[in-house]
Amino acid sequence: MSSQKTPVSDRSTGISPDPFEKRLEMTWHDQLVWLLHLGATMEHALMVQYLYAAYSLGGPQVPTKYHRRVKEWQDSILAIAREEMGHLLTVQNVLTLLGAGFSLSRDQFPWSIEWFNIEPFCMGSLACYVNAEMPESETFPERKEIEELVKKHLGKDSPPVHPVAEIYRQIMDLLADSTRIPESALHPETYSLQACWDEWGRGHKPDPRPLDAAGNLEPRVGLQSKAQLDSHVLVFQVATRTEALAALKQVSLQGEGKEDIKDPGVWTHFRRFIKIYREFKEIQSNSWSPAARAPINPSANQHAGADKQHTYISCERSRNWAVLFNVRYWMLFRYLAHTFQIKAAGAPSEPNVRAMIMHRIFGEMYQLKALSGRLFQMPLTEDNANPHGHPKERCTAGPPFELPSNMRIPVGDIDCWCMHRDSLVASREACRDILKSNPTADERAYIDTLRALDAQTEIWIDEILTGLNSTTRYSA
Template identity: 35%
Template sequence: MRSRISRHLGLVLPEVQAAIPKAFTAASLKSTGTPRTETVPVLPPEFNWRDYTVMLFHVASEIEHSLMVQYLFAAYSLGGPQVPEHLRANVRRWQEIILGIAKEEMGHLVTVQNLLTVLGAPLNFDREDYPWGSEFYPFTFTLQRLTLDSLAKYVCAESPAGWSGPEAEEIKQRAAYDAGQEVNRVGALYARLDQILANREWLPDAIFQAQTLPYQASWDEWGRGYTQGERGRESGNVPSVQAPELLIEPVTSRDSARQALHAVGQQGEAFTEDETGLDERSHFRRFLGIYQEMKALSAEELALVTRPVAENPKTSQNLNQVTVVQTMFMGTARAEGREAPVSHVITHPEALQWGHLFNLRYRMLLLDVSHAFRLAGPLNDGNSLTARGSLIHRTFAEMYNLRAVAGMLLQLPLDAEQPNGPRAGPPFEMPYSLELPEEDSDCWLLQRDLVQAAQLLIRSLWDLVPPERKRYLESLEQSDRLALEQLQRLIARR
């Protein structure tokens, strides 16, 4: 974790007992009543309340980003020719459910950017490879196939406050064993933010900049393929699975900011059990349902529901990686004889190039979303997409590209010398930077750089792939050619 962030994280949790109005608690947006004793945040050194709130939203953004990536990796790992016939329908359903949750996490990530925008704060699409060191981070970032252990961590991270009982204790113990430490609830962070947003003395009304609304993401722009408010409808891919409900909440005021927090909380990171813990639509309940079904399988069946994908696949060796990871697991893991999670470098020539292409498309997706927040206006001008519209359109295209390239990686071995060994998987490695240039014209130059880099990678792959994978490269190359033509027109307008 970056030291400039981690040094503050030990200071974000202190609370004191104080009499505060019930209206300030996370359990209710509209309730009123006499003051009662509640735990309230303490302002850490080096901050005022607005800056502290911005930092917490940056933490929230990294958490949503990290969860989305880990859920995607787990979903991609499900399936394969080794799955027994009698389990294939269930495995496909589990995959679709987890992919839907990952898409909803994308909505949470974008909503957090809206909250940062309304505060006049910089956006944050970054994430840490190993975000540990604060009780606000749920568990160590690990790209791993779906198992009962990894699933237990997801259940605990999304669990409501007060979740207890024999099943809860069993899942918490399994999650803690796999994580090397107790898994934290994501809802604790959102409850803290809600407490701060509710207090007008800490955050005056004037800090909420309603004029930023045209630059924020909205459901009308980003809710493509999802029917707002109709999570009960069936998914087009698996008829028995409900389609995800993409929540993207614009924010103009204190009340709408709190409403956005509660919308996110009700969908996944529950504030309290009575608010979402019993909601079958929550991430918690959906993960718990899969856990209960997987637990009923035999050990032999469990071993066959996922592909044998390597944990934490990488395109290059990180010299500091072992030290960082083992430091986090020092103590508990060693005492129990467990090994800390390590990265596995992709050495198969074709898989390695697909891994680089995956990382590049991942960067392109993140920068497309970030760049869209720089622009205002409609998606089209009646005849063609506007600049903002093209960025949103390309974001969705990159989502499909990531899934397609991940599928290629899962077919290939990690190690060139072990063709029947573990499969390579999508590395999700962060780029050296996600910063955009100051001038919008230079942002388009950066976009052009990335498309041209993708063209170079496609050419390097061409002689390595068999005919069936060339067809995808041909379509991707054509798509990039059209994108490059559009970018050249936008650059020419400078």
């Protein structure tokens, strides 16, 4: 939606035929918030898809001579997923500047975006990633080939394709228009509530570079080795329209920007994916797969929504681990959402409540990685659990990444901490079910360690709840 464009809507329904155009009952502020929620949804969906695809890579079926190549693909896709987390956080910061709420959704789109299936790495899914991340006007030799492969992979003659770059262009055009989004719509006082690079980016080198007057990153001095495998996490706090536009520009360029020959140490998501595509195309074979034979959209819920293909994890032992994965996934994003209600106090390394929540977030990231690795080695069905079955017929389970039915966190601080404590109860119950299913010694050791860590976290939460006065339940 360009700032120069007058939207045309169907007045009989109030719904625009173009999913990007503003509905009649919405203000321009509503429209911008909706577009940003859409951007957050896409970043979250892409991050989860990339994590699943990356974790599916590797295994005994990969020939020895390709182990290093497949590991490089995995490292590169994981780097992209970490950068998507930075994009998600920056979009949340812009939403916070606009006085809007944190968005956890992953599937509320104005059209069907089929490439957001959670599926293992393959040539078809890889083509979808290239398609999603490619610049709007990019020309490259494989473009037509990839578009056709996407159609074939999705089973659609003409899939609705809206690259991520298009979403960000719509957002920036509207945000730049001060006649539609006045200064009064911006809330710079929310700056201390926003995610910052000091909390999220440290450890993902290089250090952040400042933006110049045009909103471009200043040139980097020197190059990194194996730059295509490194994460360059961008998390921008914003207090002004100019800062918000510059931040969104950098997020968009990191994902879908063209290669910057002046800064070869930076690898866009498009550039990474097209490199993997070309390498995989060169060596792909019908005799082996770089990824586990894992399901599409695995689910621990037998009655998952019929609007999308789901694969039920019917093996009870595997399903118990999948339930635990979902619980920890929910815990991570509930902790994350809570940080946007707690102002930063001092340096991130100093002991404070927000820093402690950040510590828990990174802990949950580790748990999701560990649980994903286990699930990709577990059987999908009871039949697959038969050790005498033919290896080619065995399907593994996989991390379901299923969202909770309630996507909102409470307004009151006390209620947020009670929610976190309830999550620990849910995890304890999931662990109990795993221990009932005759786990291996290694699995039991993992569960015992996890329960010990949760016990420490529960003591910490109880201490916080004890110190909170119920009269501050709904204070700002």
